[in-house]
Amino acid sequence: MSDVQIIDVSPRDGLQNEPVVVSTEKKKKLIEMLVRSNVKKIEATSFVHPRKVPQMVDAEQVMKQCKEFAGIEFVALIPNLKGFQRAIQANISEVNWVTAATETFNYKNIGMSIDENFAQFKRIVQESRILNMKVCFSIAVSFGCPYEGEVNPAKVISLVERAVEAGADRIGIADTIGIATPKQVKRLLAEVLQVAQSTPIAIHLHDTRGMGLANAYAALEAGVKIFETSASGIGGCPFAPGAAGNLATEDLVYMFERMGVKTEIDFEKLLEAADFAASLTSNQPLGRIRQVEKRGSLR
Numbered sequence: 001m002s003d004v005q006i007i008d009v010s011p012r013d014g015l016q017n018e019p020v021v022v023s024t025e026k027k028k029k030l031i032e033m034l035v036r037s038n039v040k041k042i043e044a045t046s047f048v049h050p051r052k053v054p055q056m057v058d059a060e061q062v063m064k065q066c067k068e069f070a071g072i073e074f075v076a077l078i079p080n081l082k083g084f085q086r087a088i089q090a091n092i093s094e095v096n097w098v099t100a101a102t103e104t105f106n107y108k109n110i111g112m113s114i115d116e117n118f119a120q121f122k123r124i125v126q127e128s129r130i131l132n133m134k135v136c137f138s139i140a141v142s143f144g145c146p147y148e149g150e151v152n153p154a155k156v157i158s159l160v161e162r163a164v165e166a167g168a169d170r171i172g173i174a175d176t177i178g179i180a181t182p183k184q185v186k187r188l189l190a191e192v193l194q195v196a197q198s199t200p201i202a203i204h205l206h207d208t209r210g211m212g213l214a215n216a217y218a219a220l221e222a223g224v225k226i227f228e229t230s231a232s233g234i235g236g237c238p239f240a241p242g243a244a245g246n247l248a249t250e251d252l253v254y255m256f257e258r259m260g261v262k263t264e265i266d267f268e269k270l271l272e273a274a275d276f277a278a279s280l281t282s283n284q285p286l287g288r289i290r291q292v293e294k295r296g297s298l299r
């Protein structure tokens with residue numbers, strides 16, 4: 001049994017901001033390598049508008065390929081009802097609905113207000129029950145917004161309350177622009193866990209300012225058990241200027257295992273997946289652990 005669950009989001013968050021569209025075949029290889037490293041849950045794609053996010057144009061094909069991997073949970077991000085319809089057509093068992101903690105980010109990201117977004121969310125939760133689908137609710141820019149600045153934690157708590165009431169199967173708190181500090185993370189997540197009661201809570205971290213691991217530790221201390229990270233730390237958001245990579249999955253796994261927090265992930269195989277993820281993007285490997293190994297130091 002692992003002590004924590006790691007959801008690798010590299011095929012979605014990792015690739016969505018890349019200038020070059022990665023082929024479906026290469027996305028499948030990345031997924032396959034993550035599966036080989038024993039990652040049990042992967043956010044594989046998003047059903048968004050291909051004109052807005054051309055990298056996700058092959059969402060249907062990617063999800064079709066995922067069917068080959070038995071025993072792995074795959075998630076697809078959806079921004080609206082149309083995305084939900086596409087997910088149903090693709091026969092997906094879990095979707096990740098995205099909203100934002102601020103109105104401006106919500107408009108820029110998905111073109112609607114938070115209230116409109118909630119009205120749609122409630123509808124899809126009802127439909128998902130009939131279809132036996134899981135619906136997660138992710139809150140982007142939970143700590144800071146590139147347009148509105150500092151985010152009042154009360155706003156996030158109120159969204160968590162509404163999501164619980166609507167019937168979310170999991171709630172994700174995202175630091176989209178990597179602005180949170182460990183103290184903020186610990187305080188907010190402790191409150192979120194209390195409000196959410198039995199609804200599982202995930203934290204989604206970006207390492208933009210080098211605070212990813214410290215924030216992951218703070219979340220762990222608060223009681224969070226689900227972490228969203230990306231192999232090699234690839235990633236960013238096309239609608240958040242300056243948003244850089246996610247926290248690297250291999251860095252988090254390294255820290256947790258050294259601390260005695262079991263992940264059940266095969267570290268060597270994960271490093272191979274991370275190298276492959278880095279080769280798909282214009283970035284050098286962003287994970288710190290990978291850089292250490294390249295200098296020949298002990299791991």
Ligand code: COA
Nearest residue numbers: 046047048049050052053079080082083098109110111237
């Ligand atoms: N997938 C594909 N096409 C979609 C769609 C979806 N999820 N949602 C809407 N569309 C299409 C509509 O069918 C319509 O097509 P038409 O012009 O051929 O009739 C067109 O898009 C406009 O529809 P509208 O409802 O006005 O959508 P919009 O233009 O306001 O776009 C989003 C809304 C959510 C689809 C778009 O903003 C988007 O894709 N955002 C990306 C969010 C994202 O990936 N963020 C990063 C991760 S958090």
Ligand code: ZN
Nearest residue numbers: 013176204236
């Ligand atoms: Zn992200």
